Amino acid sequence: MDNIEQALSFANYQYTLTKERKLLTQKFQENTIIAYNGGLFKITPEFIAGLKAVRSEWSLDINNNPVKIDDMDAFILEAQLAYDKALNEYGAEFNALRAKRNVKSLVNL
Amino acid sequence: MSQGVLLFAHSSEQVNYGILACWMSSRIKKHLQKPVAVVMDQYTYDGLMQSSIIPKKYFDHIIINEVGDLQFRRLGDEMVPFTNFDRTDAYDLTPFDETLVLDVDIVLQSNRLNCVWDSNYDMLISDDSIDIFERDNSEFQHLKEHGIKFRWATEFYFKKTPVAENFFKLCKSAKEDYNWRSVLYGFSNWPLRNDFLWSIAAHDCNVEIPKIPRKLRYSIDRDEIIELRENEIIIGTQTERGPKVLNVAGQDIHVMNKYELMILSAIEIGVLL
Numbered sequence: 001m002d003n004i005e006q007a008l009s010f011a012n013y014q015y016t017l018t019k020e021r022k023l024l025t026q027k028f029q030e031n032t033i034i035a036y037n038g039g040l041f042k043i044t045p046e047f048i049a050g051l052k053a054v055r056s057e058w059s060l061d062i063n064n065n066p067v068k069i070d071d072m073d074a075f076i077l078e079a080q081l082a083y084d085k086a087l088n089e090y091g092a093e094f095n096a097l098r099a100k101r102n103v104k105s106l107v108n109l
Numbered sequence: 110m111s112q113g114v115l116l117f118a119h120s121s122e123q124v125n126y127g128i129l130a131c132w133m134s135s136r137i138k139k140h141l142q143k144p145v146a147v148v149m150d151q152y153t154y155d156g157l158m159q160s161s162i163i164p165k166k167y168f169d170h171i172i173i174n175e176v177g178d179l180q181f182r183r184l185g186d187e188m189v190p191f192t193n194f195d196r197t198d199a200y201d202l203t204p205f206d207e208t209l210v211l212d213v214d215i216v217l218q219s220n221r222l223n224c225v226w227d228s229n230y231d232m233l234i235s236d237d238s239i240d241i242f243e244r245d246n247s248e249f250q251h252l253k254e255h256g257i258k259f260r261w262a263t264e265f266y267f268k269k270t271p272v273a274e275n276f277f278k279l280c281k282s283a284k285e286d287y288n289w290r291s292v293l294y295g296f297s298n299w300p301l302r303n304d305f306l307w308s309i310a311a312h313d314c315n316v317e318i319p320k321i322p323r324k325l326r327y328s329i330d331r332d333e334i335i336e337l338r339e340n341e342i343i344i345g346t347q348t349e350r351g352p353k354v355l356n357v358a359g360q361d362i363h364v365m366n367k368y369e370l371m372i373l374s375a376i377e378i379g380v381l382l
Contacts, residue, residue, distance in 0.1 A: 016354065019241070022243075023360065033224060035226070037229075106356070109354070
């Protein structure tokens with residue numbers, strides 16, 4: 001960009017904030033997908049609760065393929081850790097974004 | 110089972126894909142910690158040597174493959190030559206049992222793609238994408254309106270299995286019949302696009318090919334890279350409502366402005382262009 005200052009002065013704070021928030025949401029969604037025993041699982045609180053309630057030897061992955069879970073406790077723990085980590089990161093980055101009051105700081109320039 | 114990332118790099122006068130591949134390899138080693146193989150032609154290899162780059166420093170496997178014909182495509186306001194004819198040979202060329210093929214213009218900023226390894230699936234491909242500025246991306250949804258679903262050849266994973274082998278046979282078959290396929294599916298027959306071959310093969314193979322579990326983020330060739338840092342990229346664009354700037358941090362993004370990416374990636378790996 002020839003004149004970054006000029007670009008930034010025109011750039012809309014609300015636009016940038018909304019888009020940056022969406023990027024954070026996408027990042028959170030991606031970080032809640034884990035690979036386990038060859039399957040791909042989307043981790044949500046409902047998924048974890050379902051695992052705890054059903055305790056089957058099998059679980060359906062994101063493509064609805066059954067995957068054998070040899071150690072259910074280890075799988076639940078891994079799912080919980082992945083979700084916690086993703087949510088903590090999302091929360092921290094979301095809060096940091098809220099504290100930024102201009103476009104320049106939103107995009108770390 | 111060996112696992113690794115396969116890159117394709119065929120430089121032209123305008124874009125030094127060799128340098129992009131070296132930079133990409135350094136990012137792969139950092140984020141994915143996997144061996145990297147590169148397919149390049151002698152022109153690209155010699156170009157690296159002339160830039161005082163030792164390819165063996167970046168790549169675990171170097172596969173020299175001459176591809177011949179050049180095509181032209183629009184990059185910004187210019188038509189630039191490129192070649193992409195050997196991506197359909199990925200199955201035959203890869204030295205790995207499990208291969209992740211990545212374009213060299215993906216800015217790798219996370220280890221998310223490590224979720225593909227040891228998969229139960231024979232192949233994983235990308236079909237869902239999002240423009241970071243959320244412009245109309247219908248051209249990346251279907252080959253034409255109400256046509257077959259668009260699949261990206263930008264990133265995909267495969268194992269050496271009959272299913273994956275069949276997929277690549279279908280890609281080659283679609284390449285041979287490209288003119289006819291373009292009439293059948295309603296897209297331009299020039300230049301040849303691997304994305305279209307992948308879309309046709311996925312459509313033809315009669316099994317649902319699972320997708321890499323994420324949206325492929327991208328910015329288009331007119332967008333400008335303002336800064337490329339270790340774990341974030343700042344991209345600007347002109348819209349009807351003025352210039353806009355976004356920071357993509359800790360997420361991978363497919364950056365189509367190869368000119369600027371080439372310059373910034375050369376700086377990152379300490380190479381003078």
